[in-house]
Ligand SMILES: Cc1ncc(COP(=O)(O)O)c(C=O)c1O
């Protein structure tokens with residue numbers, strides 16, 4: 001297993017993260033356990049911030065909290081001077097509880113409810129990334145109700161779709177998100193929003209996909225958007241103050257994944273913006289981005305305890321762990337691939353090929369197919385790397401399995417930041433609904 005950030009194997013042959021031994025982590029907090037290498041999150045955030053600073057570009061780096069949201073993570077984002085992207089009332093509530101500066105919160109979503117919109121306008125968040133005409137109407141009402149102007153970016157679908165390595169320019173956009181360019185929806189939205197009354201129209205947003213390993217898609221997007229900016233400048237007299245280019249910067253999950261250094265993505269994007277600005281005579285806007293996966297993905301490791309095994313001669317050797325698709329849905333949902341190691345015996349020779357199964361009543365609940373590991377036995381610790389993004393945030397209670405705890409590790413210290421769910425938590429809401437009490 002590739003060791004990211006501060007992860008390393010110590011003299012005992014144990015995996016250490018943040019200078020904390022995984023054997024101690026298992027003992028203290030139990031498994032499954034999400035472990036976050038805080039130093040690596042700091043490093044990743046700093047890479048993004050510095051990439052813009054170096055170029056002297058006015059920017060906001062907003063952490064896409066959908067990748068991993070909890071109070072401690074939002075507080076870390078605040079400490080790192082990031083802005084915050086939220087996509088639901090729940091993520092917004094987490095941000096508010098965490099004391100995140102409201103003016104640096106950006107609210108996304110293709111179906112924000114009237115309640116969520118009220119909540120965000122009342123809180124005075126920094127900006128809405130407006131997705132559709134219904135939202136414009138809801139925002140107008142909320143602006144009136146709270147007697148305040150609402151800052152907005154319009155989300156547009158640039159017709160550049162990133163399929164990881166492959167870019168497809170779509171003539172006809174087909175996405176549930178944002179305003180379409182070709183049909184004229186985006187222009188209609190500008191006219192509605194740029195009224196000087198309810199709204200302060202800051203500019204535009206677009207996002208082309210996730211886990212992207214090249215700069216081409218970002219450059220194509222900038223070129224496409226600027227061609228429209230030129231049109232809107234001459235036709236409507238509108239020039240944006242902000243251009244938000246979304247997230248999507250790839251990370252290394254397994255060998256063969258080839259992410260670029262953060263500065264390459266940012267430099268290519270800034271180069272494209274500068275070139276287009278000069279060519280079309282449009283003032284350089286502030287550039288905002290929204291990385292999620294690339295800030296927290298490789299900083300997360302999940303520790304499991306090995307349980308049963310099943311060997312089918314000449315077919316497969318299944319090794320089951322105490323978690324699975326409930327704490328990491330990505331293999332089942334996207335056939336996502338991960339690396340792993342036996343964290344308490346890392347020096348042992350890899351002699352067996354195992355397939356790592358979860359404990360859910362579902363054949364598709366497999367975390368890894370065919371991985372070489374030392375002979376493993378019940379009680380061993382299996383560490384799966386790179387689970388920091390969309391692991392905990394997509395965790396679920398299938399089979400009424402409680403969600404794992406989350407621990408931050410740094411400089412030899414471990415801090416529990418989310419408690420492990422209990423069986424009591426699992427039944428709590430049903431019991432309340434039935435007028436029963438937990439004591440019964
Ligand atoms: C609008 C928007 N912004 C940001 C992100 C974060 O993407 P990533 O985690 O790939 O950086 C996403 C997710 O794809 C998104 O939909």
Ligand SMILES: N[C@@H](CCCC[NH3+])C(=O)O
Pocket residue numbers: 066210330389390
């Ligand atoms: N949840 C996805 C990414 C979705 C990104 C949000 N638009 C993943 O795990 O890779």
